[in-house]
Amino acid sequence: MNTEATLGQYYQTDSVIHRLDPRVKLVGTLLYMISLFIFNNIFCYAIAAVFLIVVIILCRVPLTHMLKGLRPILILMLFTVIFNIFFTPGEYLWQFGILHISKEGIKTAILILIRLTLLIISASIMTLTTTPNRLTDGLEKLFAPLKLIKVPVHEMAMMMSIALRFIPILMEETDKILKAQTARGAGFDSKKLTTRIKSLIPVIVPLFISAFRRASDLALAMEARCYHGGEGRTKLYPLKYAARDILSYVFMGIYIISLTAVGIINAKISLVNAIADIVSK
Amino acid sequence: MPIITDHLTYVYGAKSKSKKTALDDVSVKIEDGQFIGLIGHTGSGKTTFLQLLAGLIKPFSGTVYLDGEDIFAKDYDMKTLRGKLGIVFQYPEHQLFEETVFKDVCFGPKNLGLDEKEVQLRAYEALKLTGFEDDNFYRSPFELSGGQKRRAAIAGVLAMKPKILILDEPTAGLDPGGKKEILDLVKSLCKNQGITIILVSHSMEDMAEYADRILVMNDAKIVLDGTPTEVFSHYDELKGYGLNVPQVTLAMLQLRECGIPVRTDAITVEQAKKEILRVLR
Ligand SMILES: Nc1ncnc2c1ncn2[C@@H]1O[C@H](COP(=O)(O)OP(=O)(O)OP(=O)(O)O)[C@@H](O)[C@H]1O
Ligand SMILES: [Mg+2]
Numbered sequence: 149m150n151t152e153a154t155l156g157q158y159y160q161t162d163s164v165i166h167r168l169d170p171r172v173k174l175v176g177t178l179l180y181m182i183s184l185f186i187f188n189n190i191f192c193y194a195i196a197a198v199f200l201i202v203v204i205i206l207c208r209v210p211l212t213h214m215l216k217g218l219r220p221i222l223i224l225m226l227f228t229v230i231f232n233i234f235f236t237p238g239e240y241l242w243q244f245g246i247l248h249i250s251k252e253g254i255k256t257a258i259l260i261l262i263r264l265t266l267l268i269i270s271a272s273i274m275t276l277t278t279t280p281n282r283l284t285d286g287l288e289k290l291f292a293p294l295k296l297i298k299v300p301v302h303e304m305a306m307m308m309s310i311a312l313r314f315i316p317i318l319m320e321e322t323d324k325i326l327k328a329q330t331a332r333g334a335g336f337d338s339k340k341l342t343t344r345i346k347s348l349i350p351v352i353v354p355l356f357i358s359a360f361r362r363a364s365d366l367a368l369a370m371e372a373r374c375y376h377g378g379e380g381r382t383k384l385y386p387l388k389y390a391a392r393d394i395l396s397y398v399f400m401g402i403y404i405i406s407l408t409a410v411g412i413i414n415a416k417i418s419l420v421n422a423i424a425d426i427v428s429k
Numbered sequence: 430m431p432i433i434t435d436h437l438t439y440v441y442g443a444k445s446k447s448k449k450t451a452l453d454d455v456s457v458k459i460e461d462g463q464f465i466g467l468i469g470h471t472g473s474g475k476t477t478f479l480q481l482l483a484g485l486i487k488p489f490s491g492t493v494y495l496d497g498e499d500i501f502a503k504d505y506d507m508k509t510l511r512g513k514l515g516i517v518f519q520y521p522e523h524q525l526f527e528e529t530v531f532k533d534v535c536f537g538p539k540n541l542g543l544d545e546k547e548v549q550l551r552a553y554e555a556l557k558l559t560g561f562e563d564d565n566f567y568r569s570p571f572e573l574s575g576g577q578k579r580r581a582a583i584a585g586v587l588a589m590k591p592k593i594l595i596l597d598e599p600t601a602g603l604d605p606g607g608k609k610e611i612l613d614l615v616k617s618l619c620k621n622q623g624i625t626i627i628l629v630s631h632s633m634e635d636m637a638e639y640a641d642r643i644l645v646m647n648d649a650k651i652v653l654d655g656t657p658t659e660v661f662s663h664y665d666e667l668k669g670y671g672l673n674v675p676q677v678t679l680a681m682l683q684l685r686e687c688g689i690p691v692r693t694d695a696i697t698v699e700q701a702k703k704e705i706l707r708v709l710r
């Protein structure tokens with residue numbers, strides 16, 4: 149089985165970012181992503197990049213590990229960039245058939261590349277520094293107000309954490325079944341698509357059956373220990389904001405304000421430029 | 430078809446931080462027609478060893494020779510291996526997938542490329558051999574009891590008519606009657622058809638009764654190798670590996686401590702009876 153670093157799998161180490169309340173990280177990541185979409189000019193991206201670099205340094209996850217996780221997305225990024233370079237209309241620098249490179253194309257491609265990189269890294273920092281359990285805890289707490297309108301927040305969070313817990317177990321199970329069927333002479337590397345799909349049946353059927361069996365066992369075990377949903381349930385480690393969490397919110401505020409300021413100034417300058425253009429004409 | 434392992438080593442997660450050597454420089458020769466018992470405490474590397482013999486995982490270093498051929502060589506055809514060597518995993522019933530037991534047993538021989546008639550003949554033979562009731566041949570494997578499922582799964586491997594049969598704890602979770610039937614079946618395959626057997630078990634009594642030769646694994650290495658009588662004479666050593674000698678041997682050791690001059694090399698009840706009678710006369 150492939151146990152290489154996958155995108156954003158929890159990386160165990162001790163850092164300020166790891167210790168932050170999951171709610172801070174969730175809200176922070178969301179705000180950060182929104183900010184990237186609202187302020188899409190090079191100056192704002194520079195500020196966003198600086199902010200992210202500080203977080204990367206603070207979270208003490210090796211950069212190589214983080215970049216390894218990005219590898220699967222590389223193709224998607226490359227595709228987006230190429231598409232933007234060749235198909236954005238504007239002032240042409242080079243042309244061949246329907247392909248052309250324009251000044252605007254290059255500009256958008258660069259901006260999109262920066263934005264995608266920042267987005268993906270920021271999202272993966274959240275999952276790299278937070279265990280799935282704490283993440284669901286954070287989500288449950290953040291969405292707790294929805295309980296008032298009868299949304300089963302606790303149950304949804306529980307389902308999510310169980311699902312996450314089951315991923316490695318099912319991977320191991322898949323590995324075992326694959327080996328057992330290989331030993332019985334099953335081939336999984338046929339060139340023909342139909343044979344290949346058919347050859348998966350001996351793996352998928354036992355896998356589903358084992359997943360159902362495990363699910364029903366778990367449900368029984370939970371009931372036997374008097375689990376009855378979220379009502380009146382308390383936490384072993386309740387989430388509480390510490391000083392560092394408050395401080396993080398303050399930093400987030402400063403970041404948003406400075407970004408807004410730069411954004412406004414930038415917009416004004418381009419407005420002035422545009423007016424000057426028109427006037428000079 | 431002797432099996433020879435040559436400095437066989439296997440490491441889990443070789444590239445990651447959490448390296449685990451599960452098999453360390455193992456060189457053994459397994460002769461034709463022997464009944465080999467493999468014992469060792471949990472995590473000593475037994476399953477890893479068996480999977481290497483079956484060519485299901487690639488060694489870190491060293492190799493396995495079957496019939497004088499290197500099974501991990503680039504040009505070795507794994508199909509030959511699958512026809513010669515069958516492996517029954519721990520809880521083999523988890524690999525059943527077809528609509529009927531009979532169809533499931535046909536899966537292995539079909540993969541060997543035999544014609545329909547031969548496939549059905551072999552499946553029938555194998556099911557008969559494992560003592561599977563005729564009435565259940567066309568039932569869904571998922572409606573059977575645990576013991577019946579186990580038989581069906583073992584039949585699925587036997588139907589491939591291997592010359593070497595590997596079984597990883599085939600009796601785990603069976604009642605004493607079912608356990609004895611399976612072990613008797615395996616023994617008769619070895620005796621009457623000359624099939625080489627490699628069987629993992631945690632029961633010292635079973636090993637004493639059935640095996641011709643016992644390999645003891647501890648911490649990724651083979652530490653003892655010999656006939657059951659030889660191996661079980663190393664009482665203190667086995668204790669150190671978290672294993673034991675059969676109950677009767679233990680009883681004989683205690684009789685000796687009490688001053689009764691019995692020899693302590695009896696490993697089965699029958700041998701112990703003879704020895705005690707000899708002393709009493
Ligand atoms: N997929 C895996 N990834 C990492 N380590 C593993 C993996 N499978 C087994 N190991 C480790 O390798 C060692 C040997 O495992 P193995 O399964 O061969 O033991 P075993 O002797 O069969 O034990 P048992 O009697 O419990 O079946 C163990 O320490 C185990 O933790
Ligand atoms: Mg094992």
